[in-house]
Structure formats: C-alpha cells, structure tokens
Amino acid sequence: MTNDERKNGAHHDSNESGETDDYGTGHAHDHELRVSKIHNGTVIDHVRSGQALNVLAVLGIDGSEGEEISIGMNVPSDRFARKDIIKVEDRELSQDEVDVLTLIAPDATINIVREYEVVEKSRVDRPDVVEGVLSCSNSGCITTGDEPVTSKFDVLEDAVRCAYCETIFREDIPALIDT
C-alpha cells in the first residue's frame, strides 16, 4: 500500500475541506512548520483564533501525563484570517471528546496521525444533542440540585440549550463544561 492509498482510503466522508495539509513530514506549508511535526497522535486544526487553550481545557489535556503538546495561536490560515492549531502526541480523540469540541470549535478539523501520516481527517459534525458533558449554570434549573439526572443540551446553530430549563447559552459555553 502506498502512502497515497493509505491516506485516501482513510479519509473520512465528512471531510469537505479538500485541503491537503500535511501534519507529518513531507510537503508542509511554511506556517505548518511553526509547530512541531508529530509521530502519532491528533492534530486539531482550524480552531477559532484564541480558543486553543479552551479546547485543551475541555479535553482535559494539560500535559500532566507527560504527553507532548504543541500549540499554535493566531497562525495565518486560508479559511480564517487567523486560526489556532493544536498537536498532541500519542492521543486520539474519542467521539465524546469530538462532540464537546464541536461546541467551542465548530469549524475544527481533526486529523489522526500515525507514523507521521494523516490516517483520518474529518471536519467535526455537530451532534443534535450532547448528554453529560456540560452542566447547566442556571441556578434555578432542576439539574443543578441533587437529582439523579444527566445533563442534556440541544445543540442549536450557534448555541446550546438546556433540555430541562431551556436556557440558551451562546458565548459562555466553555464555562459549562464538566470538569
């Protein structure tokens, strides 16, 4: 199997970007070189400028497990004027993590890298509902008491909405993330 076949075969259906970023070795663009190449792990690209640290906080990635993390902030981008980009060695994101990510980085692209090659690349798909990953900050909401209930939020175009008290959260979503 050639490198090309391996890359193409693993392309995710939801990859609409058509971009040919290469996060391993090879034909990396200049700006890609500002953060280190990775061997195995995940590259989260096209994160809105300024959100990189929030993304790491959401994913609970803080370097405490010795993982190698590179962060590029305000990197020039074709799609946005500026973007953030995150590379984490030896870590592949789960679907739950991707779901949460969509809420604060809806335009992000997730690239799974193995042996310096992008084996899977996908735009994140926003789920209709997220359960258990956010907690409602409305003190009048039934979910904030001692009830045996899992939080549930409907995902709107640019916001999330508590399925119980119906409060809409827009700018303040990172603050709702369960830690």
Next chain:
Amino acid sequence: MRHDHLITSKQLSRADIETVLDHAAEIDADRSAVADKYSDRLLGLLFFEPSTRTKLSFETAMKRLGGDVIDMGSVDSSSVTKGESLADTIRVIEGYADALVLRHPKQGAATMASEFVDVPLVNAGDGAGHHPTQTMLDLYTIRENAGLDDLTIGIMGDLKYGRTVHSLAYALTKFDAQQHFISPDSLALPREVVYDLHQEGASIREHDGLEEVLPSLDVLYVTRIQRERFPDENEYQKVAGEYQIGPDSLSSASDDLTIMHPLPRVDEIAPEVDDTEYAAYFEQAHNGVPVRMALLDLLLGDSDD
C-alpha cells in the same frame, strides 16, 4: 390528543388545544355527563411551593369528576426538607395515584419528573418555566370573550419572570394572533422566549408603554410586577406605577376590550375596573375548573387504553 404528560404548552398543536377547549366547553355546559366518571381514581398533588389557588382548582376539578385527591401537604411538613430528591418523591407518590400534578420552584422540574413516572403528569408550574394549565384556561377565556382568530393582544407587566406569559405567548403562535409585549426594559421577554416565538414565525412587538397600542387591543393581559425584582423601593414604585390600570388609563380602549389577569393581583388593576365590561379576570379564574376537568378527563381517559 394523545399525550402521557402535560409539561409545556409547546408540546400542544392547535388541534390539541382546540380539543381541550372544546371539551371544556362541553363540560361547562353540562357537568353531569362526567360527574361520576372517575369515582375510583386518585389525583396526587405535589406542590413544592405554595399555590393555594392552583391546588384548589385541581382539587375541585378532580372532585367534580367524581374522583379524589391525595395531597403531599405543605413543603415544611414533607420530606423535601429532609433532602429527598424530587425524583425519589415522585416515584413514591406515583405508586399511590392515577395521575400527578406537580408544582416545583425549579425550572425543568416537570420535564425531569416525567422521565421517572408512568402515570400522567401535569405541570402546574416549574419555577420561571411553564404553567400549561394556566395557559389553557387563559386561551379558553380569550376564546369565550374575543375569539382566538384575528386576535390582537397586549401582554403587560413582568414579562421576564412571568411563566404564564411565556406559556401563553407560545400557545398563541398556533393562532392568528398579533402579540404586543409591554414592559419596562428590565422586565422584557427573555431571549429564550423571543427566540422561540421567532422560530414559530409569530408576529410580536415589544413596547415600553401601553398608550400607543391600547386602542388596537382586543385583549389586555396584565401581570404583576413584583417588588423583589427591584433593588430599592423607589425604583419599584416608579416603574410599577407606569404599568397600573385604572379607569383613567382606559379612555382610549376599544369598547370590546377584555382585561385578563392570572391573579392574585396587588395594585396593578384598580378595583374600579372590576365593575366594568372590560374585566374578565374572575371569570378567567373560574374557567380553571372546567378546563382542568377537560384535561384530566383526556389524560385519565387515555390511560385506560
């Protein structure tokens, strides 16, 4: 109508609403047809905050249907103060009753409770959330007095915290209604409600005074502005005074205007208005009984199938 629970007015279609209102009208015209229909049934009343009026209305409705009620009692004397969760309490009472009525101070309480029970559950108010049976009796009163088609309604007062307002506004989107919202800025409709109303394609406008819209109104729905929403007494007096209705403030109103209020009122409608042709708020309160009888009949009747 086939619903296991009545949680918000949002879940009801226009046809659902009309089914309830039509049935309420039938019951209102002839109560004998349903007088003994539920003689072996018990309605569980779970009121986690005081509301004598709503509770009495449900109790009357159930007894007029031949049934009886069991009442969890006041919050002080119940297990709530011992820290039992709502989810536990409701599952216990579910075993005693054929249907449940829940009033709770937290938003979303009825939605959550409905996930734990199999018997029909009626939301009788969840914090700043919903109060659908109030909405049904409001709609019934509007239909009786002004009609629900080609309606121009003004809703005035505390639009931010008033759950009756939110539920009513949402239900009215199912009808051909122009809705005017009149309130001080600080008590304007929450963005959630405006979002929902726009989603439904509703025709709504917001105002800070009654004068400009009063002549066009078929119905004026007044709600209470509460003292505790304001940091100091002066501010409250100043604002509340602008949203009070007296005989003088109605000079430009249409002769056919219907004035409604969910009650209890304090001073937002002067007693002099009570004797005018406009006043429909006591009739509105009385309508709670046939409307709740109709709802209980539909919910309990369905549970037989």
